Amino acid sequence: MDLLSEMPSGVNVNVYFDNFFTSLKLLDRLTAAGVRATGTVHLNRLGDSSLTSADVLQKKPCGTYNYKQDVTSGIVVVWWNDNNIVNIASNHIGVSPVTTARRWSSAKKSQVNITQPAAIAKYNRCMGGTDRMDQNLNLYRISVCSRKWWWALFAFCVDATVCNAWYLHRCGPKENRSQLSLLEFRRELATTYIMKYGSRQALGRPLGTTGRHRPLDARTPPDVRFDGINHHIDSITTQRRCVVCGMKTTKVCTKCNVSLHERCLGSFHTRL
Numbered sequence: 319m320d321l322l323s324e325m326p327s328g329v330n331v332n333v334y335f336d337n338f339f340t341s342l343k344l345l346d347r348l349t350a351a352g353v354r355a356t357g358t359v360h361l362n363r364l365g366d367s368s369l370t371s372a373d374v375l376q377k378k379p380c381g382t383y384n385y386k387q388d389v390t391s392g393i394v395v396v397w398w399n400d401n402n403i404v405n406i407a408s409n410h411i412g413v414s415p416v417t418t419a420r421r422w423s424s425a426k427k428s429q430v431n432i433t434q435p436a437a438i439a440k441y442n443r444c445m446g447g448t449d450r451m452d453q454n455l456n457l458y459r460i461s462v463c464s465r466k467w468w469w470a471l472f473a474f475c476v477d478a479t480v481c482n483a484w485y486l487h488r489c490g491p492k493e494n495r496s497q498l499s500l501l502e503f504r505r506e507l508a509t510t511y512i513m514k515y516g517s518r519q520a521l522g523r524p525l526g527t528t529g530r531h532r533p534l535d536a537r538t539p540p541d542v543r544f545d546g547i548n549h550h551i552d553s554i555t556t557q558r559r560c561v562v563c564g565m566k567t568t569k570v571c572t573k574c575n576v577s578l579h580e581r582c583l584g585s586f587h588t589r590l
Contacts, residue, residue, distance in 0.1 A: 322353055330354070332410075334444045336452060337363075338474070345393050345409045354410035356441050361405065364395060375399050380421055381432030385413050396437050404438060411437040454481045454500055480504060510541045538574040549573050549587050551580055562586050 325331055332354045340357035342365060348355045375382060375397055383398040396406045396413060400421070412435075419434040460473040484503045498506060550572050557566045562582035571578050571586070578586055 319347065319351075322348075322351070332356075332444070334441060334448065336445070336448050337405075340407055342393060342395075342407065345407055346391055349391055349393070349409045354408075356406065356408035356411055356437060356444075358441070359395070359405050359407040364405070364407075376403055379432075380423075381419075381434065383413070383433065383435050383438075385435065387412065394437065396435050398435060398438050406435075406437045406441055408437045408441075411440050413437065451478070451481055454484075458501060458504055480507065483507070506539060510539045538576055543574060543587060544589055546587065547573075549583065551578065551583060 322331065322333070333348070333356075335355070335357040337358040337360050340359040341363045342359075345355055375384060376399060378399055380399055380401075383396060385394055385396040387394045391409070393407060393409050394412045396408075398404045398406070415436055417434050417436065417439050418431040419439070420429050421432050422428075423430040455474075455477050459477055462469075462473070480503075481500070484498075484500050487498065487503060551569050552572045554568055554570055557568055558570070558577035559565070560567045560579050560582055561576045562578060562585055565579070567577050567579050569578055569580060570576060571583065574586075576586075
């Protein structure tokens with residue numbers, strides 16, 4: 319409701335959301351506010367809606383549906399048998415006009431047309447963004463378990479924030495749109511925060527490593543290199559190559575863990 323309060327008055331607004339938000343009480347409030355809304359809904363939020371049970375409906379042919387409408391509020395709840403049972407609640411879209419959708423039939427080994435209520439068809443056309451977000455959340459969801467009731471809400475907020483940040487990254491300049499996949503973005507984000515806010519790293523080459531160092535961008539993410547916070551010079555016992563001038567030095571940046579002369583410290587941490 320707070321998000322919708324930012325909408326200009328006098329404008330017809332249609333909103334679509336998933337079952338994380340949808341409830342009959344919310345649809346009642348949106349109806350009173352003049353907002354048209356549609357969303358998938360959990361069975362335990364339908365109250366005493368006496369629709370055909372999911373087990374019975376799932377045994378019927380694909381495309382079978384059932385619905386119930388509240389005459390007072392005008393809210394319609396639709397159950398539709400697709401590959402699984404889909405539950406839709408809406409305060410402005412009903413069953414009619416019934417359209418068709420293409421689905422794969424295992425019995426006929428081909429694509430067939432099945433009936434599709436109007437509320438389902440409209441929701442599928444307008445919910446691409448949220449469905450894609452749900453898909454991205456399920457790919458790399460936080461898997462730490464907890465018995466605290468609020469943990470699921472907290473984890474959802476973190477996952478949703480990361481997905482939104484990745485989407486903004488993809489919407490950036492053309493040369494950056496396809497740089498990082500969602501998995502790469504999450505890894506880069508985790509590495510950056512660990513380096514920025516974690517404990518001080520041990521100096522010198524990590525144990526068990528041989529050969530050349532990894533590329534500089536892989537060792538020091540740009541968000542850490544150019545943040546301008548706590549980049550200090552410290553001494554080590556062995557000589558290493560300065561990452562700026564290539565000459566030998568016994569100094570390192572304690573935060574980035576790269577070899578640097580004192581004279582090269584400023585140029586290394588400044589964007590060109």
